Amino acid sequence: MDRRICVGVTGFSGAGKSTLLTSLIYQLSHPQKAQLPGFAPALTGDLLGAELKPALDSGLPPFDYGGCLDALMSQPPRWPQSTRDVSALELHIHLRSHHRFRNAGTKTLILELRDYPGEWLMDLPLLRLDYREWCRHQSHIINDDSRARLAPQLISRLAALSPQAPAQEAQLAGLWGEYRQFLLRCRTQSKLSYLQPGRALLEKKDYGLLPLLDLRGMSAEALAAMPDNSNYQVLRRRYEDYVQEQVTPFVKSHFRHLDRQLILVDIIGTLFAGEQALDDMCLAFAHIADTFRYGKSGRLNRLWKPKVDRLLFAATKVDQVLAADHDALRQLLGQQLQQTFSGARHRGLPIFSEAIAAVRCSREDQRSGRRMLVGHDLQGRYLGFENAEIFSQLPADQAGWNHYTGAAPPQLRPPLGMASGHIPHIRVDALLNLLLGDKV
Numbered sequence: 001m002d003r004r005i006c007v008g009v010t011g012f013s014g015a016g017k018s019t020l021l022t023s024l025i026y027q028l029s030h031p032q033k034a035q036l037p038g039f040a041p042a043l044t045g046d047l048l049g050a051e052l053k054p055a056l057d058s059g060l061p062p063f064d065y066g067g068c069l070d071a072l073m074s075q076p077p078r079w080p081q082s083t084r085d086v087s088a089l090e091l092h093i094h095l096r097s098h099h100r101f102r103n104a105g106t107k108t109l110i111l112e113l114r115d116y117p118g119e120w121l122m123d124l125p126l127l128r129l130d131y132r133e134w135c136r137h138q139s140h141i142i143n144d145d146s147r148a149r150l151a152p153q154l155i156s157r158l159a160a161l162s163p164q165a166p167a168q169e170a171q172l173a174g175l176w177g178e179y180r181q182f183l184l185r186c187r188t189q190s191k192l193s194y195l196q197p198g199r200a201l202l203e204k205k206d207y208g209l210l211p212l213l214d215l216r217g218m219s220a221e222a223l224a225a226m227p228d229n230s231n232y233q234v235l236r237r238r239y240e241d242y243v244q245e246q247v248t249p250f251v252k253s254h255f256r257h258l259d260r261q262l263i264l265v266d267i268i269g270t271l272f273a274g275e276q277a278l279d280d281m282c283l284a285f286a287h288i289a290d291t292f293r294y295g296k297s298g299r300l301n302r303l304w305k306p307k308v309d310r311l312l313f314a315a316t317k318v319d320q321v322l323a324a325d326h327d328a329l330r331q332l333l334g335q336q337l338q339q340t341f342s343g344a345r346h347r348g349l350p351i352f353s354e355a356i357a358a359v360r361c362s363r364e365d366q367r368s369g370r371r372m373l374v375g376h377d378l379q380g381r382y383l384g385f386e387n388a389e390i391f392s393q394l395p396a397d398q399a400g401w402n403h404y405t406g407a408a409p410p411q412l413r414p415p416l417g418m419a420s421g422h423i424p425h426i427r428v429d430a431l432l433n434l435l436l437g438d439k440v
């Protein structure tokens with residue numbers, strides 16, 4: 001009997017989704033070359049191999065494994081190209097069967113992997129909120145220092161936009177352009193996570209979805225009675241269209257099929273961006289937690305009875321820091337998750353965390369008695385560096401945060417020599433175990 005499991009792989013742009021999928025597929029398809037001691041079937045020799053097939057039933061475009069692998073294995077090696085859309089694939093994992101009554105001697109686990117942008121996940125809370133509620137929610141978070149200081153003028157202009165005034169197309173279009181730039185700055189400059197509409201970060205489309213930031217003293221009834229051509233009504237309709245045309249189809253056609261969800265987190269990038277970036281990551285975790293707890297929210301619940309039985313968070317690219325710091329990274333991620341998921345609401349949702357590098361780009365060396373990382377930077381220059389030490393507790397004050405400011409480790413190029421058939425990694429086997437250990 002073949003078994004099937006559908007796993008969603010997500011993370012914000014650049015979190016390492018495509019690279020991890022490529023490494024995972026490669027490791028499982030080449031069990032003799034892969035080093036997967038933490039994955040029981042590989043250790044016992046029961047992992048016979050895996051075949052890649054298109055996930056035809058999903059109706060989704062195929063994940064470009066060939067292209068990603070070619071990039072990693074080319075001379076000089078390159079990273080896969082950035083992807084912007086959802087994609088899927090099936091991996092038929094062949095395992096030796098020890099079942100007494102089966103004579104075939106093998107069994108197959110069909111692992112369907114679906115890669116989709118984490119930015120889409122950040123849009124799911126919209127299903128729980130009507131436009132008025134979303135405005136209040138945005139008004140609350142946008143006035144937080146980490147966002148407010150990036151675009152003070154835009155925020156005052158949005159706050160000054162009168163709900164009842166007749167909408168002026170040119171004014172709204174101008175504001176939307178600025179708002180989109182603001183969201184992009186929140187991501188690239190401040191490494192913030194909880195940004196809506198999430199799709200605006202990925203594509204330059206005219207969603208025109210703006211929050212009205214000052215709805216104080218206006219009841220739901222008063223807002224509903226506003227003229228059809230008022231800013232409030234025009235923006236409310238755009239919001240509803242976005243939810244209807246972008247968010248709902250994603251849940252219906254894709255999201256609700258997931259059995260397990262893997263969420264990749266660039267915790268190194270976030271930590272080195274500072275306290276506000278880390279706080280915002282926790283805010284995003286809280287909303288992810290609510291999404292997977294489905295719970296009480298009418299609309300989301302009608303669309304989706306989640307069957308996700310396991311939520312996995314993985315810190316990626318840990319090869320950018322010394323092995324001595326890997327555990328601190330796991331501790332930090334674990335603490336943030338614990339804070340988010342410890343509430344009664346989330347009890348019973350199994351969550352796990354790991355720290356991995358899909359493709360290990362550095363190795364450790366000893367120079368003048370100090371441990372260092374050596375590798376190549378993105379331009380291919382040979383590099384030796386020691387990263388700022390990572391502590392397993394978050395800094396208690398600004399002075400503590402200064403330790404991380406401006407000290408982010410360099411981005412690395414994939415290592416040479418993978419064409420010989422071995423993709424070095426860190427703890428991808430442990431991740432596999434968390435993902436599939438109970439199914440094989």
Ligand SMILES: Nc1nc2c(ncn2[C@@H]2O[C@H](COP(=O)(O)OP(=O)(O)OP(=O)(O)O)[C@@H](O)[C@H]2O)c(=O)[nH]1
Nearest residue numbers: 013014015016017018019079082083317357358359
């Ligand atoms: N050092 C290191 N860097 C990595 C690793 N995986 C990914 N990266 C870096 O992260 C970047 C993004 O990786 P991708 O796999 O393209 O990430 P993604 O989540 O698919 O990104 P999008 O397609 O843009 O959404 C790469 O270009 C590398 O610079 C890793 O295991 N180690």
Ligand SMILES: [Mg+2]
Nearest residue numbers: 017018082083
């Ligand atoms: Mg990608």
